[in-house]
Amino acid sequence: MADSFATRAQLDVNGKSYTYSSLAKLGERFELARLPYSMKILLENLLRHEDGGMTVGPEHIEAVATWDAKAEPDTEIAFMPARVVLQDFTGVPCVVDLAAMRDAVTRLGGSASQINPLIPSELVIDHSVQVDVFGRPDALDLNGKIEFERNAERYSFLRWGQKAFGNFKVVPPNTGIVHQVNLENLARVVMERDVDGERWAFPDTVFGTDSHTTMINGIGVLGWGVGGIEAEAAMLGQPSSMLIPQVVGFRLTGKLPEGATATDLVLTVTQMLRKHGVVGKFVEFFGEGLPHLPLADRATIANMAPEYGATCGIFPIDAEALNYLRLSGRSEHQIALVEAYAKAQGLWHDADSPHATYSATLALDLGEVKPSLAGPKRPQDRVLLQDVQVNFAENLGPLVAHRKPRTGCAVEELKAEGGAQPQAEHLAAKPKSKIRIRDQEAELGDGSVVIAAITSCTNTSNPAVMLGAGLLARNAVAKGLKAAPWVKTSLGPGSLVVTDYLKKAGVLDDLEQLGFYVVGYGCTTCIGNSGPLPDEVSKGIAENELVVASVLSGNRNFEGRVHPEVKANYLASPPLVVAYAIAGTVDIDLTRDPLGHDAAGNPVYLRDIWPSNKEIGDTIAATVGPELFAQNYADVFKGDSRWNRIESPEGESYAWDAASTYIKNPPYFDGMTMQVGSIDDIHGARVLGLFGDSITTDHISPAGNIKKDSPAGRYLQERGVQPADFNSYGSRRGNDDVMVRGTFANIRIKNLMFGGEEGGNTLYFGATPPEKLAIYDAAMRYKADGVPLVVVAGKEYGTGSSRDWAAKGTNLLGVKAVIAESFERIHRSNLVGMGVLPLQFLDGQNAASLGLDGSETFDIAGLRDGASKSVTVTATRADGTTRAFEAKVLLLTPKEVEYFRHGGLLQYVLRQLAAHKAA
Structure with a gap:
């Protein structure tokens, strides 16, 4: 370990001595006080990993120490996280890849034991539970039973991994959501580790395979979501290449007013930062408002960094962070270490802390935050509570355009009442479907809330909401109100601690009386594991093609994500989820219309039942204490009897079962040799998909239900799997044969080759006339023809969750390049890691302006083995005419070029390990 700037120092804490890389010593040469908190963490990381220039040299350290806040990022550095955290949807394919790498490295002359996590790697099983059973006392037990039956193969595989790999631990099901478990238990804030006989202290930093890993930023831990392949590389000791980022400062002042929640705050922050533009940037929160912001509120804001587009949204270490560590049961020595280290390194924040220099600064008075939701299909589309009814009416038009228009509809009525001017002048008739459910006659219409879910890590970590x-x-309940009978209600607490304090406060019974029984400890509805709607409701929706709604306390509401039958989805605070379950519709103004009526027939308004901030605060103080955390995390890795009964194989190498439809040895390393390839031009490529703006990883990566008539559904049925046992795409992410068939198969994706038609289809131009096929089927035909493929898209391609399968599936379909107007950070990186070339249209150009309709063949020339920053793309039409244009090559760092030459990041790592063994 090199130390060019002589920064090595000693820190004594309670009689224990630690070595550390001192920023104060480096500050004798450079002015570091002006650096943002997050840049200081990057700087320490470089100091500690300096290796004589092979990966980190003095020039990299100096580049961060002299950081220019206004400069466009152009300097590459190598960042090495202290640990990795995974959830099971993304974690299973990670472990599958590691198992496959053990086989591959052996074939290349290495040994299986070389493939082993070198840093702490912890997986939390939280994405597999589905809301099959709800609204009854045994929902938790029955959903857990179903979960274990569905996922026995996956869980057996993970138990093998827990035994086979060192530095790898698994938190079993029914414990909590990964980000809350990370916050409440796994996070160290300051790490300690023995290195060459010395005990080192350094900042806790983390890569996570879920984009909402950023929730840990709320307690001062720098970390963000990465693709599975980047996480695997980090686990294997490979640093991540990144450009020194810009840092946007966000100043918070004041305190939240009565009636406003952390959810309202984060939706406001998300809207502001999306408008400002922070993609690829760090966001750092500071200001006089921090002391008024509890740690849980900070975590809520940090959680949604992917929704506002930032790499991270971080808060500094301060007295509130220490209070939370103490509350959540961390040891007094750990708390003392965090405080001493933070103060020694200039990472401590208080009223006297110097102001950092930022690339740009935004400000928000917390007192101006108002009750809000976001929707109906994007998390950044905030709408005030008072405007939800009009918002729904505005968005209804395009969704019911096929219905016969008539005047006198809801929009005209709202206009007459002074509502906002809607986009659609006429809406179709608003039919009603009469149903009988729970022994009651009921009526469904557009806007009926059919799912009300308290779910997701964003809010279920927060005692206040x-x-x-x-x-x-x-x-x-005291007013005699009930949830509407057609609403599927669910409560998915973020951890066992939450259930305990709800019980201790005496309010779990009240939630249950409204149908909010605990259904499981996992992501559930927010990830699309909402389970089936009651048959009566599904039939009612289908009868009149109703546009029904969900209201969930989650962070994602993209099209087709929550439930395939639900087209309008609103994010809201948990109290508002309960309120909308009672109202039964979003076609209501909760600020002035009654939720229902009491036993005497008197109207009951939301304001009548909304608890005061003082009441909430007093309840938190009386119920949430360290003993709850201590008892629930005492044996966090042990699991229950169901987990411990699962049998799993033994041995360093996994015994693959050829008959398994869950776990399969992937083909990424088939035929791989030690010979490194080159980055060649692409000739004669066809367009697999022509897409517009905001194509998310939800559109690309398989998620949610598997339709029985889809390519994946047919594949499973051919192997004897009945539709009732399909489970979800997420649960089958360890089987590439299932996943590649579901790539680009989202029911809401729109291939512009077919105008506005929804569904994962394309035109296969290998037939005359061109044939309409499922994207997978067309891709396999093109592969048989030896024809490479490209994808053409608009702005913000790949936004959403950090789904590695959005890149893996793209690769396995035979796509060689994606040409888009702009890319989301993680997905662009994942494409590079899987050997798919990301290209960007020049500013002001896109498929429409260039006259491209997807029928052309494409030649991409001028790559020069990765040395070129731009290429010439020539699109040739059927009549022989051509259109040539320039595109930017988004291989952003020398390391990415190297990965690409190897065919991908994992192939690079394998060759490095095999070569090391051979040497």
Whole structure:
């Protein structure tokens, strides 16, 4: 370990001595006080990993120490996280890849034991539970039973991995959501590790295979979501190449007003930062408002960094962070270490802390935050509570355009009442479907709330909104209110701790009386594991093609994500989820219309049952304590009897089962040799998909239900799997044969070759006339023809969750390049890691302006083995005419070029390890 700037120092904490790389010593040469908190963490990381210039040299350290806040990022550095955290949807394919790499490295002359995590790697099983059973006392037990039956193969595989790999631990099901477990238990804030006989202290930094890993930024831990392949590389000791980022400062002042929640705050912040533009940047929160912002509120804001587009959204270490560490049961020595280290390194924040220099600064007075939701299909589309009814009416038009128009519809009525001017002048008739459910006659219409879910890591980590929901439920029950019978209600707490404090506060019973029984400890509805709607509701929706709604306390509401039958999806705080379950519709103004009526027939308004901030605060103080965390995390890796009964194979190498439809040895390393390839031009490529703006990883990567008539559904049925046992795409991410068939198969994706038609289809131009096929089927025909493929898209391609399968599936379909107007950070990186070339249209150009319709063949020339920053793309039409244009090559760093020559990041790592063994 090199130390060019002589920064090595000693820190004594309670009689224990630690070595550390001192920023104060480096500050004798450079002015570091002006650096943002997050840049200081990057700087320490470089100091500690300096290796004589092979990966980190003095020039990299100096580049960060002299950081220019206004400069466009152009300097590459290598960042090495202290640990990796995974959830099971993304974690299973990671472990599958590691198992496959053990086989591959052996074939290349290495040994299986070389493939082993070198840093702490912890997987939390939280994405597999589905809401099959709800609204009854045994929902948790029955959903857990179904979960284990569905996922026995996956869980057996993970138990093998837990035994086979060192530095790898698994948190079993029914414990909590990965980000909350990370916050409440796994995070160290300051790490300690023995290196060459010395005990080192350094900042806790983390890569996670879920984009909402950023939630840990709330307690001062720098980390962000990465693709599975980047996580695997980090686990194997490979640093991640990144450009020194810009840092946007976000100043918070004041305090939240009565009636406003952390959810309302984060939706406001998300809208502001999306408007400003922070893609690829760090965001750092500071200001006089921090002391008024509890740690849980900070975590809520940090969680949604992917929604506002930033790499991270970080808060500094301060007294509130220490309070939370103590509350969550960390040891007094750990708390002392965090405080001493933070103060020694200039990472501590208080009223006297110097102001950092930022690339840009935004400001928000917390007192101006108002009750809000976001929707109906993007998390950044905030709408005030008072405007939700009009918002729904505005968005309804395009969704019911096939219905016969008539005047006098809801939009005209809202206009007459002074509502906002809607985009659609006429809406179709608003039919009603009469159903009988729970022994009641009911009526479904457009806007009926059919799913009300308290779900997702964003909010279920926050006692203020969770206890707020419970207190609102108590007040509603006291007024005689009930949830509408057609609403599928669910409560998915972020951890066992949440259930305990809801019980301790006496409000879990009230939530249950409104149908909010605990259904499981996992992501559930937010990831699309909402389970089936009651048959009566599904039939009612289909009968009149109703546009029904969900209201969930999640962070994602993209098209087709929550439930395939639900087209309008609103993100809301847990108390508002309960309120909308009672109202039964989003076609209502909760600020002035009654939720329902009490036993005497009197109207009950939301304001009548909303708990005060003082009541919520007093309840938190009386119920949330360290003993709850201590008892629930005492044996966090042990699991229950179901987990411990699962049998799993033994041995360093995994015994693959050829009959398994869950776990399969992937083909990425088939035929691989030690010979490194080159980056060649692409000739005669066909367009697999022509897409517009905001194509998300939800559109690309398989997620949610598997349709029985889809390519994946047919594949499973051919292997004897009945539709009732399909499970979800997420649960089958360890089987590439299933996943590649579901890539680009989202029911809401629109291939512009077919205008506005929804569904994962394309035109196969190998037939005359061109044949309409499922994207997978067309891709396999092109592969048989020896024809390479490209994808053409608009702005913000690949936004959403950090789904490695969005890149893996693209690769396995035979796509060689994606040409888009702009890319989301993680997905662009994942494409590079899987050997798919990301190209960007020049500013002002896109498929429409260039006259491209997807029928052309494409030649991409001028790559020069990765040395070129731009290429010439020539599109040849059927009549022989051509259109040539320039595109930017988004291989952003020398390391990415090297990965690409190897065919991908994992192939690079394998060759490095095999060569090291051979040497």
